[in-house]
Amino acid sequence: MGFYKNLSIRQKQIVWAWAFLALPVVFYVVIRFYPTGNAVLISFQDWNLLGDRTWAGAENYLKLWHDPVFWKVFRNTFAYLIIGTPVSLVISFVIAYHLDKLRFMHGFLRMLYFLPFMTSAVAMAWVWRWFYQPVPIGLFNNFLAAVGIPQIEFLRSTTNALPAILAPAVWAGLGFQVIIFMAGLRAIPKSYYEAARIDGVPWWTVLFEITIPLLKPTIVFIVVFSSIGFLRIFDHVFNMTTNDPGGPLNSTKPLVLMIYQSAFTDFDMGYAAAQTVVLFLILLLVSLLQLRILRDR
């Protein structure tokens, strides 16, 4: 105690700061940084969890490069991103834009759009999976059959399955984006609109010249945030295709599902780790790219 008393105020602060940080620093080192390094290390090894770990060099990465399934998965992963991000961005903006102009039962409407965000992806994946079933059980196809239209294969199709799985993911995220957009819209100073109104500027000019440019930070945030989500899609795919994970014919398999299968079905730990490194690089690149494009335009 005497030692502590002799410290200057600044030195005391340093002691306090490191006392506060001691446990968290250990946590981040052990639970975040060490595993990151470990994942990279394992990606250069060959290990099936039962036998010995052996050095494999770049073998896992080469195997990945030559694996046709990986390239299919790669395309799927980007398909989720490239369809999911703009679709959810546009829909949520349109909803937020109009919702912002309404006052009557505003809170109630907002609640309707936001509720799906509160659901669990697993539960909703099963609900949507049921919707998509062929006649006689699926809701959508029963509606179609009721009006005499032949059924559509949603999940048992190599073309329809991916959008069908993406739909609940977009649906669940809309509420969040709507709220963010509305906050962004409210942050735009009223005076801009007043000025435009006095000048008699048409609404679309206001929209494209004032609203959207001023919303740029919000858009950047939503795009980055939702892109990362779509690139990491897993829960929906896993639960909607349990009979043939990522199927049919790998047409819905995203990278995270391939990682899961390599690691915990095939026990090819090195191969799975190599895929996680690739995922990391993709996420890094996509976020940097988006920040760049959207910030400097």
Add this chain to the structure above:
Amino acid sequence: MNALRNWAMAAAASAAALFAGAANAVEIEYWQYFFDARVAAMEQLIENFEAANPDITVTMTHFPYADYRTKVAAAIPAGEGPDVVQLFYGWLNDYVEAELIQPLPTDAFPPSMIEEEFFPMVQAMKRGDAYMALPTAVRSLALFYNERLFDEAGIDGPPETLDELVEIAKKLTKRDAAGNITQVGITAGMNAQDHHWWREVLVRQFGGDPYMDDYRTVNYNSDAGFKALEFYLGLARDHGVTAFGFMDEPQAAFKAGRAGMHIDGSFRIGSLNKTRGLKWGVTELPAGPDGTRSNYSSYWVNGITTKATGEKYDAAVKFMAYVTSDEAMQIWLDVVGELPAKPSVGMTEANANDEVFGPFIRGLAYANTTKFANESGQRQILMDMVQRVDIEGQPLGASLDEAAVAEQALLDEYYN
């Protein structure tokens, strides 16, 4: 949780010692995958076993089938997990090579006795002079049919041949105004048991042999394989008596009374019995064009893991002896519907003529057992084979060849 469990066990054990003055009970852990009837049967076996061996406690843990293999493989090297474990016969090699299980002691399980008493297919469990694992039960396939739908359609009895199967299925199929199937004549889905039916039954019935070299070389990319695939896909494409993915899963459709016929294993009996309002019958798989009969049989075995040592090992041996006893086999048959692994128990007059078990037991006589390198991988390949034709419209022959190449690659990687 583990610490908690250990603590609870230690507490329980010391309490027992305190009050009863008895020696510490040996506790062994048993793992199997989750399937209602199997868990119920095992609970009954454990109860009987504990009654006969008051100094041994058996705890059972079960996992969903999909995760089971992962969990076992991960736990044992970590020194966790079971002392006695249930595994699929096709996984034995992996487990032996990884030293996850140890040989059964030859004094308690003499190989000569096993070879005399058990069905011959069990001999695949022998390594060197000892057996590594033994089954309680074996299983085979049969054709389930919905009696109410048969009556409704005025069909006298189940099909005897593949041709009859198609004809009967046609009468059982129903469609709605939009042309969608609302009731299938026979279920179809490679993800369920159909891949076994195709591989071991249909290919052979069309004159082929699915594999060569002790299941190390794919051989179904032949004329027979082509015809077998043509027949199988024809059910949906030419005859329109089924739809893949109908009601998500074949057994779900049959249980819901929306399928006239359904090929499945004996393990389904228990859950069908529990389905209210379903009146069903079962018969042997239909014979091929030239009268050939075939079937697929498989089994799950129990083995002692390398984790069990000392008194736990002794307890595990006793437990193994009990679960492979005649009594255990009869309980397993009654509760799960899986067939006893010893002909002396299975082939009793009562069992072989049993309305329900009879077709399965008779099927065992001409059954083949696929030696899988990786069952789910090999199933996936056949699943993809059917989907390429069904969904993507790939020509049948091309899809068959592609599947053969893929499966051969898988086998080569495994055996070399």
Add this chain to the structure above:
Amino acid sequence: MTATDIRASSETLLTVEAPKKAANMGQVVRWLILFLGGIVMIMPIVYMLSTSLKWPHEVYNVNLWPKEPTIENYTFVLEDGRFYGWMINSTVIALITTASNLFFDSLVGYTLCKFRFPGRYIVFIAILSTLMIPTEMLVIPWYLMSQQFGWLDSYWGIMFPGLMTAFGTFLMKQFFETVPDDFIEAARIDGLNELQIWWTVAMPLVRPALAALAIFVFLGNWTAFIWPLIVTNSVEMYTLPVGLSSFGDEADVQWELIMTGAAISTIPTLVFFLVFQRFIIRGVVMAGLKG
């Protein structure tokens, strides 16, 4: 965007201004379309709930309201007891993780914000950089770690990766910026030690941010799937999403029962939302706009 802006915009979002002009035709149409859209949005939830109240023979009818509503499915699903256990697991795990995040994230955020000490910048950048590492990259090492230390199939095993988050730390740091340094100085002069200052002076001033963080952490852990799926072994240790997934996948489960299971795992968060709607919306805005 600074924290003050965020506060401002999140507050404005909640204040509803009275409509000045009379509702015109355009507004009515706009309202109707948005209302219909909103109804479509909640349809999956409504159908889930309505199907969970149907008898098996009615499940495949598209009618929204069950002809003879029944709670039979709930009795059946809850009877086997597993769902209770899963719900307890999920609740305990989400609560502990939330408490841990509230404590540590704000402590670290506060320290990084209000203290000047060597290594501050490095710690900040290091923690921030973990935001770039996807969880999926870490699950394999975490799994091996858990295997080695016997954490598999335990609450600790499910929780440990999420006890602190960089997101929460960053969020809290942003909000502590709004706490004037004078307050802290005054408290020091009053003779409070640093721990007391943080806990009794600074923390009460960032309550809204704590609420936002709590909501996000809780919801995130309540719905977390991939890691609990990997780390749990026994059915008893499952969380609700993992349990629901395996329940749905069990051979022969019927859709009305799956819908019931889905409803059971969704209803708590829906109720939670309806009760705390204001906080949650504000939390979303605050957490969302910090980026």
